[in-house]
Amino acid sequence: MSAPTPSLADSLRTAGFKGELRPHKLLAPCTTWQIGGPAELLAVPANVDDLVVALAWAASGSISWRLLGNGSNLLIHDRGVRGLVLRVRKVLDEIKVHGRRLTAGAGASFPAVARTAAARGLAGLQFAAGIPGTVGGAVVMNAGWHQFETGNAIAAVDFLQSNGHRITMDHDQCKFTYRSSLFQRTPGVVLGATFQLEPGEPADIQAEVDEYTTARKLNQPVDRPSCGSVYLQPPGDFAGRLIDAAGLKGRRVGAMEVSRLHANFFINTGGATCADALALMDQVEQEVARQFGVELVREVEFWQ
Ligand SMILES: Cc1cc2nc3c(=O)[nH]c(=O)nc-3n(C[C@H](O)[C@H](O)[C@H](O)COP(=O)(O)OP(=O)(O)OC[C@H]3O[C@@H](n4cnc5c(N)ncnc54)[C@H](O)[C@@H]3O)c2cc1C
Known part of the structure; x- marks a missing residue:
């Protein structure tokens, strides 16, 4: 046998x-x-x-x-x-500061990195306080808010290639563009990142963090289960504005609902399934295309 x-x-x-x-x-x-x-x-x-x-x-x-x-x-x-x-979360999560450079492991929380930078009088990551990802996820997604992007502050990324070789990539090698980076097309593991920051008054930097956090709480359903923005911003417009203008705020499939506060956020109101999310996305995309001729592109990544 x-x-x-x-x-x-x-x-x-x-x-x-x-x-x-x-x-x-x-x-x-x-x-x-x-x-x-x-x-x-x-x-x-x-x-x-x-x-x-x-x-x-x-x-x-x-x-x-x-x-x-x-x-x-x-x-x-x-x-x-x-x-x-x-x-990779809550492991490989060390945060170190050397002069104007902050190095963080991929598993560190991005908001924790923003808080550390502010406390150490380093400016450039205030926007990150409201992005609930890891440093690894933020680098891969080139996460950002308004004009701020993760890639803009990156000096180098520590990367493990799928063949087991560990390399350091400088900013230009990472090919950051809007919500995109080379890492989305290159199999491997982001191990950490070094950010080049600017000196400032800790209290001033923290005040900016607080201002952004307050703005988010007013405009986004940050306390409800979501994936952040479902769609990328179409050129010259905002996905949330289009979904709202199409009359889709509050549209619901099963337990998944287009937020009434910010239409680019879909809320899991309790027990929503992947099928609910996909069906709601299909409806929203069809309606926005029908009314405005705009094809929304999904920012959220689908695993199946
Ligand atoms: C309330 C809310 C607000 C948000 N606001 C924003 C915002 O303002 N701006 C913004 O850009 N995003 C925002 N997001 C989306 C999300 O937080 C970001 O895209 C974030 O960077 C994802 O990080 P993560 O660790 O959760 O990655 P995950 O969702 O776990 O993964 C995202 C991608 O990164 C890959 N990945 C993750 N870690 C690694 C690693 N170490 N090495 C290689 N690949 C890796 C995954 O395989 C996947 O492809 C928001 C989400 C929520 C829920």
Whole structure:
């Protein structure tokens, strides 16, 4: 009789992975939209060596893998996802300041980085206080607010290529554009980033952080489950303005609703499914295209 096939978790452990392994872990609680079925295997690396082990293991077994930060820009299918999900959040999260440079691990919270910078009298990341992602997710997405973008403050990114080689990429190599970076097209793991900041008065910088935070609370449903903006801004316009003008505020499918406060936010009012979200997006896209001839492009990433 042949020996039983080891589970993915047993196999990855045998390969030398030291961190936490969670087979069939439900992903909904790992996303800000609170939607998504289980990962075949969720792994939380203990360190960079674990990531090297995991990528080599996945390559040798032809196992698909993905990176999860704080899940604040993701829609995950109700069926869940096959393969390995590597969660880099609250690990690799050290924040260090040297002069005008702040270096943060990929798993650090972006708002925590903004607060540290403000407290140390460093300006340039005030906008980040309201973006509920990790540093890794912010770099990959080139997260931003109004005229501010993560990429503008980046001096270098520490990147683990899928072949296990660790490289440092300077700002220009990262190819930052509106909500995009080279990392969206290059398999690997963002391990951390170094930000080049400007000196300032801590109280003044903190006042700006507070001002932006207040503005967000007034204009966005920040205390309800969402993925932030569902759509990218169309050239010369705002997705939220178009959705509002199409009369779609409050439109609902199942438990998913277009926010009445900010129409580019869709709210999970309790127990919404991925199917609800997709159906609502389809309706909104069709209606905006019909009324204004604009094709909305999704900012939220879909995992299936
Ligand atoms: C209330 C709210 C407000 C928001 N406001 C804004 C805003 O003002 N501006 C804005 O730009 N966004 C905003 N967002 C969206 C979201 O917070 C950002 O896109 C954020 O940068 C995503 O980070 P994350 O850690 O949650 O990434 P995730 O959603 O977990 O992942 C996003 C992408 O990055 C990849 N990824 C994550 N970590 C790594 C890593 N270490 N290495 C390689 N790939 C990785 C994932 O595979 C995925 O492709 C908002 C979201 C919410 C819920």
